[in-house]
Amino acid sequence: MNKSTKKVIAMAAAVASLGASLGVATESQAAVEKAKAKVDTTKTKQATQIKTATQVKTPAASKTSNQIKWENKKK
Amino acid sequence: MIPFRRTQLQSEAQFSFSCSRCLQCCQHKKIQVNPYEIARLAGNLAISTTDFIARYTTENGSFLKFDETNTCLFLGSDGCRVHLDRPLVCRLFPLARHLNSMGEEWFSELEPEEGCTGRYGSKGSIREYLEEQGTVPFTRAADSYLKLLWEMMDKLEDSGSGEEHGEELDNSPDEDEVWLDMDAAMRSYCSKREIPFPLDVEEKTRIHQNALQQWITKQ
Ligand code: SF4
Ligand code: SF4
Numbered sequence: 001m002n003k004s005t006k007k008v009i010a011m012a013a014a015v016a017s018l019g020a021s022l023g024v025a026t027e028s029q030a031a032v033e034k035a036k037a038k039v040d041t042t043k044t045k046q047a048t049q050i051k052t053a054t055q056v057k058t059p060a061a062s063k064t065s066n067q068i069k070w071e072n073k074k075k
Numbered sequence: 076m077i078p079f080r081r082t083q084l085q086s087e088a089q090f091s092f093s094c095s096r097c098l099q100c101c102q103h104k105k106i107q108v109n110p111y112e113i114a115r116l117a118g119n120l121a122i123s124t125t126d127f128i129a130r131y132t133t134e135n136g137s138f139l140k141f142d143e144t145n146t147c148l149f150l151g152s153d154g155c156r157v158h159l160d161r162p163l164v165c166r167l168f169p170l171a172r173h174l175n176s177m178g179e180e181w182f183s184e185l186e187p188e189e190g191c192t193g194r195y196g197s198k199g200s201i202r203e204y205l206e207e208q209g210t211v212p213f214t215r216a217a218d219s220y221l222k223l224l225w226e227m228m229d230k231l232e233d234s235g236s237g238e239e240h241g242e243e244l245d246n247s248p249d250e251d252e253v254w255l256d257m258d259a260a261m262r263s264y265c266s267k268r269e270i271p272f273p274l275d276v277e278e279k280t281r282i283h284q285n286a287l288q289q290w291i292t293k294q
Contacts, residue, residue: 008231008234010254011227011231011291013135014227014254014255015224015227015228017134017135017136017137017255018110018137018220018224018227018255019228020107020134020135020137020138021107021109021110021112021136021137021138021220021255022107022109022217022220022221022224023107024221026228064173064174064175064176065174065175065217065221066171066172066173067107067163067164067167067171067172067174067217068164068167068171068172068185069100069104069105069106069164069165069167069168069171070104070105070107071104071105072103072105072145
């Protein structure tokens with residue numbers, strides 16, 4: 001894997017985690033999968049759902065951070 | 076969808092709330108924690124952020140772990156065991172803070188927790204409430220990380236994949252993988268540059284954000 005591909009994957013992963021930690025819904029997990037799929041072209045591309053079931057969904061395009069104690073009624 | 080009582084509130088909007096510490100709102104919640112909040116909590120427990128992330132967080136370190144009864148692991152019989160270093164969302168409750176990439180900030184007031192015995196008052200403002208809750212260093216850190224996040228999102232959108240542009244980015248693989256674990260990232264960053272490992276959380280956060288910025292911009 002070359003350096004730039006590795007960086008795209010690392011950055012997409014950082015965006016997914018940092019985004020979640022700041023209350024920003026991102027489509028970055030999908031970007032991680034996309035970047036990985038480019039590396040191994042035999043892999044089927046697949047959509048990855050971000051775990052935001054208990055969060056207010058904010059479209060990534062609107063770039064809004066929601067800092068809130070989210071409800072989590074499951075369990 | 077979170078039920079808001081009021082939204083689009085500015086910091087001078089009237090708000091006053093006195094918590095009676097019934098401890099209900101430390102259950103059935105998702106508590107988001109950014110690298111600064113993790114560093115504060117790890118410092119409170121005198122462990123590294125690496126240990127903290129492994130023991131107390133979930134979803135790649137983005138949320139606090141709750142136990143099998145869906146109760147925060149830091150809830151003790153007398154209340155929050157990490158009160159001085161509790162995360163921003165715990166300080167905000169029953170408010171939520173919103174911020175967009177243009178730097179616009181607004182607040183929402185949540186519908187009261189079922190059975191919440193806290194008292195709403197008629198004097199005071201959101202700004203005063205936040206001051207009482209000691210949110211300033213937390214919002215400052217969140218805002219700085221958000222700027223970096225917006226930048227990374229723009230970069231990813233622009234590049235699609237950096238590979239197409241044939242970029243050869245000179246990054247350290249170990250730093251690539253541990254950016255959000257502040258101690259691990261700083262250990263690697265500082266030892267390579269032969270600078271002392273910062274012990275103070277505010278200083279460590281500042282260096283961490285600078286390092287992250289360099290990593291984002293480096294071609
Ligand atoms: S960190 Fe403290 S205030 Fe926040 S949910 Fe846990 S016990 Fe409650
Ligand atoms: S439910 Fe209300 S009174 Fe009880 S701890 Fe939370 S904010 Fe305070």
